[in-house]
Amino acid sequence: MLPSTSWVTAEGSRRREKQPEVSCSMSVSCTVEGSHRYVLAGYSQAKGMGVGKFLSSEVFSVGGLRWAIHFYPDGLGPEDNGGYVSLFVTLVTGEPDCRALFDLAMTDQRGKVRYKRDTISSRFEPVNLKGNGWSWGSIRFIKKAALERSNFLQNDSLFFECAISVVKTRTVTPIQWSIPVPTSDLGRSLGELLRTEMGSDIVFVVAGESFKAHKLILAARSPVFRAQFFGGIGDPNLDKVDVEEIEPPVFKAMLQFIYSDGFPDVQELAMSIPMCNPTIFLRHLLAAADRYWLDRLKRFCELKLSEEITEDTVADNLALAERHRCPGLKAAGLEFIDRCLKGGCSCLSVRS
Template sequence: MIVNCSDPPNSNYSVGSSSSKSIIETVNGSHHFTIRGYSLAKGMGPSKYISSDTFSIGGHEWAIYFYPDGKNPEDLSMYVSVFIALASDATDVRALFELTLLDQSGKGKHKVHSHFDRALESGPYTLKYKGSMWGYKRFFRRPALETSDFLKDDCLSMHCSVGVVRNRVEGPKLNSVPIPPSDMGQNLKYLLDAELGCDIVFQVGGESFRAHKLILAARSPVFRAQFFGLVGDPNNDKVELEDVEPSVFKALLEFVYSDNLPNFHETVLSTSTSFEIMMQHLLAAADRFGLDRLKQLCEAKLCEGVSADTVATTLSLAEQHHCQQLKTICLKFAATNLGVVMQSEGFRHLEQSCPSLLSELLETVASVDEKSNIGSRKKRSGSSIFGLDLAADGGVAESVNPNSRRLRRQV
């Protein structure tokens, strides 16, 4: 809209004209949430939920809440409930949502509830305050879920998308430098994306990445020594890196600038590399450049995704990079599933690269067998599958089962 305050409508001369544009749009993002050990979650009771990690979309924090026994006590645990919750302090956040329960048979028959692909007669959903949720109390009948292709190897996988509605006003552009959106004010990632003021170029496997020495030096002691240390060269504007994949280094840079663990799922979908292998490489890179927080986040993700195919290589990685928590979990898993693990390619690599770990693995096998024999003598039933709860402080997590027996799970 153009408003001329001083001239008649038919005048050809305009003084003090101005223009602006109001754009109502959505800031979109997504999160992938996997629940391993679904059967261990049953019996928590109605209104008790399992939460995903919080994730940031549109300047707000979000979380997925999964209720294995349903949210409503009156449903008598016949349904599972799924919700997306606003996890940060805010009021009247308007957003679109999509919840997808993934079909793990490969047929692509996912269960999808979405705002994005239907008419919005009453507009986007409004979350009034922190803790407000959107979702379904009767998301799926539990008996049907437990015999469906959505549950495989005692594992559920779901995906959520959030589109936060915002009003963006555009005025005259003073130059060609992109203006960062307001929701990026708490991190520096827009500087990386815009390559604004970059003073260093990394050559990684035939690809180039531009960055800022000061930001890298502030986050990494390795970069600090390289650029500003006693033997560093502050005038160097190009660095060639070997033994790191471009996709891994790109993820490392994203963490340095945003302090968030990168979302590898899009990369995994476009390549043949598994999520666990990508996370292994990122952990190694984090250790190489002294990014302790990124290393801890990668370790926690790998703890959640231990499998017979990857446990041997993950165990070798944990030993090499001094990840004690990950090493302990890998040893326990390998000891419990030794026959299958010994058939994997990673186990042969483990024998060659870390033969000292084999003796520790045998000790763990003996310990597991001893505990199993003690349990048999006490006439206590058990399962070969064990659940892992990662406490926030890396210590011992406790839960109470339906029979009021307190379980202690060492991680």
């Protein structure tokens, strides 16, 4: 049995070894900038609308907040500004207690010459916003008489610009260390298995050309291959399959996609088939993908065919879409025909 003094000493030592927990964080502030140009056409019709009434720009967004420029042709209030126009920028919707910097000015038609009051420029010190409906600007922006004599009024139009910088602050916990994690190379590794034929256990014969592959990988990617090799009527000992009605380059492209999950180089593969072009190759590849239930590959082909529809390809694409249940390709083809007919195209011919 240990003496009590030894036990106390051990406890004291254990308490001294316990280190305090230390944590840290930091706040990061940055600005999100944006601007809006507002044109007021028909100033002569706007003046006289009444004190306190304003014309508004379209609502625009900066820093996740929504703003509008308000111009008062007869001033904001009747007390001391009846002879002035007023100009404000208004927070239409946003968060309370956020901050922003502003620069609100009137410009000439080209935006080169600017007129502004010092009271409506806050480019160096953020202004605290009080919530929706908060406005910032000048009640006495410029005398109406001076405005109407100035070069800023051109063709009965006025031009305003408002630049806004919204201050964003967030609290973050600094990363103490960084360990780079390589991107996945699974597709490249499986592609090497296909290229080297290492461990292959099945041979496909396509128009006299042989392709070696791996049944487990094929079964994992295609329900058709899964049923063929491991289903109730499948043969797991099968080591050779004759494939009909598919060109060898098309079958090769399909295998490349199965292994790498990357879309193959259609341009290069199409050149290996006589009288073939990328569009024709894509149609054959889509048919093969549909045959083996490779939905992702089928959608890739459908997308690329939809992006390159012409008057020469739309009929064949629509027939392909009907045959292989491609609603996106069908919709794109019908939309193309509709645009052609509305545009008066006379050379469009669609086979039934």
